[in-house]
Amino acid sequence: MRIPAYLRFLIPVALALEPGIKAQDAEEFDPFSDRFQSALEEDLFPEEKKPQQYLEPGKVRMLNALAKPSIVTVRQLGRDGEKRGTGSGFVISEDGLIVTNLHVIGEGRSIEVEFVDGSVFPVTEVHAFDRYFDLAILKIDPKTLSLEALKLADSAKLQQGDLIVGFGAPQGLSFSVVAGVLSAIRELDPGFIGEGETPDYPMLQLAMPIEQGNSGGPVLNLDGEVIGVVTLRHRVTENLGFAVPSSDLKALVEKPNPMPMSRWRTIGVLDDRLWKTIMGGDWTQRGGVITARKRGDGFGGRALCLSEKEVPEIPYEAVVRVRLDDESGAAGIAFAANGEEKHYGFYPTGGKIRFTRFDGADVYSWTILEQIETAAYLRNEWNELRVRVEERLITGWINGKKVLEMEEDGLRGGKVGLCKFRDTEAEFRGFDIGRDLGGAELPIKERKRLDSIINSYLDGASAEKTADELSLDATSGRALLEERADELLAMAADLQELKNEVYRESVINHLSLALDHPEREIDLFEVGLQIARIDDPEIDLAYYRSSFSRLVEDGADYLDEHALGGGRRVKAEALRDFLFRENGFHGSRTEYYHHSNSYINHVLDDREGLPITLSVLFVEMARRLDIEGVFGAPLPGKFMVGLEYGSGEAKKTAFIDVYENGELLSRAKAAREVWMLTGAPPAKAAFQPATPQEMAVRMLRNLVGLEINQRETPEAAINYLEMLLAIQPDAAHERFQRALLRLQDEDEDGARQDIDWLLENRPPGLDYGRLEVLRGTLRASE
Structure with a gap:
């Protein structure tokens, strides 16, 4: 018996993957046997509803003719116009919208697309993008070219075993077509691609050859409709790939977040006011x-x-934290650099630390001055490098341990920065230049004081009291706790918890200080950063403060160009256009309940957020740009930005729906939006300006709700509750939540304190009869 031609391409997939052909049978496998064909059909085509069994003669040619004019090669261009990477894409609208993968276009680069007939068009706008689904929609100006668009199918109607056809530009070739089968619709196992990189939503599993360059290409059903976008291929076999379903693409089509290429090219790009790159990379x-x-x-x-930071006069120090993905390369600090070929390098390579003087272009002019093997260096981890430059002496430290002290004065002056060698991918953070960056050691008297506090805790003093005392000098306290935790391994867990409490108290103090100003002077972006700090002790505050300041500066330039001399409404609408049309900020389409949407730094990174975080961004920019009348509107279900403009009898209030790309609403339309979301009309107070404190509470309540209601991990909500109650002590519902969490954590003293406060102050909204019964059960156990 001959196996049909349309099934031949499935043989390697069946051998590797299909349960019907077991591994132990491989030696006896006969591809022409009835057993093989029946097993394959049984696995691919369930009895309840078998799809078409084969591609009819000419069907692939018909689909090829249909799709070919719509397929493009997508190219990412370097700064000098060189082609850096290719992928595939396809047209979805006659006016020039083209779909591809986000990873195909990268960040901060120009993009062009080429059609099968050889015509090339520059991308004028990234019309929509979504990191979660790895999708992007590009916009070109087709001019006189008549584009043919592919229709999007309803991927919810797909069935395992459906025959499919894929199109793309593998290996940079202009056009290819391949037939296959939809072998499954499933979520990938965690770590399938890499830690934290594997999609956690259902993908289409494709039994078809997938090659480099196919990413972004369409997968069609037999009606010529797009059912998915090729995104991944299996790491082991090229005959298995994965696609994002077309239904996930439709969300981008319906809610775009357009960004002109002039803005797109700035994402992820080093600010040339701060850095200068030499020798490429x-x-x-x-x-x-x-x-x-x-x-x-x-x-x-x-x-x-x-x-581009000014280097101090000698002596000075430079510090950076670095992590290498491959120890065969090297990366670290460059200093005394003349801006061309000469500089020193202090860097890890091969698990050792090297100090080298580079006097020219090649290895013959390089001198390895010292190579050090030290246990202080941690492979594949973040390591802090620090160098001190004196008149005749160079000193180097790894993670605080001195590993180098050498008399060397061959190079002085010049710039300081980062260096990288070979194919290693390296990450750097915390770069700085200054007089003394090592941090002064604690004075003996202060160390004794902190030791005494920790010893009291070990002898039975309460954690709350200890945290309060240590928070007066949180940095030193945390450092000493770390040291003692190493010394007292038996109590490491307790000390770790105490360290977290000290850190939390420190963050709460900074949040309270950020809010302790006249209302008009409160920096809402700083408030948001302090809230984000609670879960990210490594957050680079200076970087985000600087990034936001540059965004404000760009916004000021945009307003000068588009709203100079305009009134409140004109300026507010210009700011809206700047954020949502020029910079791609948008409401989260799919990961609404992700923590990142509540962290203002991630909103700045990803241009994606919740109504409250996008509102914080908008209101703070308006404050810094001196746009009067802009305020946070605490509407239930959807926070908005309010705008008061006009004067006298002509005074009006409008509302900006930041979640819907800044749509301008009347009060009546805003109320209708709330009604549709909550099923009830908003109270008058919901249209009044929210204070900065109320906006911070709203952000924290989102995080509390995320842990308790969405993730069902209430114990993870305690940090947010502590912050919330620190700035709004009369929040009855949150105080009751904290009491319950304290009981769950066997902290009955803390639970009694919260319940006693509620019974004494009796804020509205709680059942005090049941609360008194609960308090009685605690009294019995005192």
Whole structure:
């Protein structure tokens, strides 16, 4: 018996993956046997509803003719116009919208698309993008070209075993077509791609060859409709791939977040006011972390990234934390750099620390002055490098341990920055230059005081009292606690918990200080940063403060161009256009309940957030740009931005729905929106300006609700509750929640304090009869 031609391509997939053909049977496997065909059909085509069994003659040619005019090759261009990477894409509208993967276009680069007929068009706008689904919609100006768009199918109607056809530009070739089968619709196992990188939503599993460059191409059903976008291929076999379902693409089509290329090219790009790159390489910055990818143009793949910070007179120090993905390369601090080939390098490589003087372009002019093997260096971890430059002496530290002290004065002056060699991908954070960056050791008297506090805790003093005392000098307290935790391994867990409490108290203090100003002077972005700090002790505050300030500066330039001399409404609408049309900020389409949407730093990174975080961003920018009349509107179900404009009898109030790309609503339309979301009309107070404190509480309540209601991990909500009650002590519902969490954590004293406060103050909204019964049960156990 001959196996049909349309099934031949499935043989390697069946051998590797299908349960009907077991591994132990491989030696006896006969691809022409009835057993193989029946097993394959049984696995792929369930009895309840078998799809078409084969592709009819000419069907692939018909689909090929249909799709070919709509398929494009997508190219990412370098700064000098060189082609850096390719992928696939397809047209979805006659006016020039093209779908591809977000990873195909990268960040901060120009993009072009090429059709099968060879016509090339620059991308004028990133019409929509979504990191979660790895999707992007590009916009081109087709001019006189008549585009043919592919129709999106309803992927919810797909069935396992459906025959499919994929299109793309593998290996940069202009056009290819391949037939296959939809073998499954499933979520991938965690870690399938990499830690934290594997999608956690259902994907289409494709039994078809997937090659490099297919990413972003369409997968069609036999009606010629797009059912998915090719995104991944299996790491082991090229005959298995995965696609994002078309239903997830439709959300981007319906709610775009357009960004002109002039703005897109700035995402992830190093600010040339702060950094200058030498000898190429691929340097990007995101979230305070600078990443160096690809080999530099220098010998050995050398590339430099020099800071534009002014270098102090000798003596000075430079510090950075670095992490290498491959120890065969090298990356670290460059200093005394002349902006060309000469500089020192202090960096890890091969698990050792090297100090080198570079006097020219190649290895013959390089001198390895010292190579150090030290247990202080941690492979594959973040390591802090610090160098001190004196008139005749160079000193180096790894993670606080001195590993280098050498008389060397061959190079002085110049710039300080980062260096990277070979193919290693390196990450840098916390770069700084200054007189003394090592941190002064604690005075003996202060160390004794902190030791005494910790000893009291170990002898039975309450954690709350200890945390209060240590929070007066939180930095030193945390450092000493770390030291004692190493010494007292038996009590490491308790000390870790105490350290967290000290940190939490420190964050609460900073949040309270941020709110302790006249209302008009409160920096809402700083308030948001302090809330984000509670879960991220490593957050680079200086980087985000600087990034937001630059966004404000760009916004000021935009207003000068588009709203100079305009009134409140004109300026507010210009700010709206700047954020949502020029910079791509948008409401979260799919991951509404993700923590990142509640952290203002991630909103700044991803241009995606919740109504409250987008409102915080908008209101704070308006404050810094001196746009009067802009305020936070605490509408239930959806926070908005309010705008008062006009005067006298012409005075009006409008509302900006920041979650819907800044749509301007009347009060009546805003009320209708709330009614549709909550089923009840909003109270008058919901239209009044929210105070900065109320906006902070709203952000924290979102985080509390996320843990308790969405993730069902109430114990993780305690930090948010502590912060919330610190700035709004009369929040009855949250105080009751904290009492319950304290009981769950066997902290009956803390629970009694909260319940006694509620019974004494009796804020509305609680059942005090049941609360008194609960208090009685605690009294019995006193």
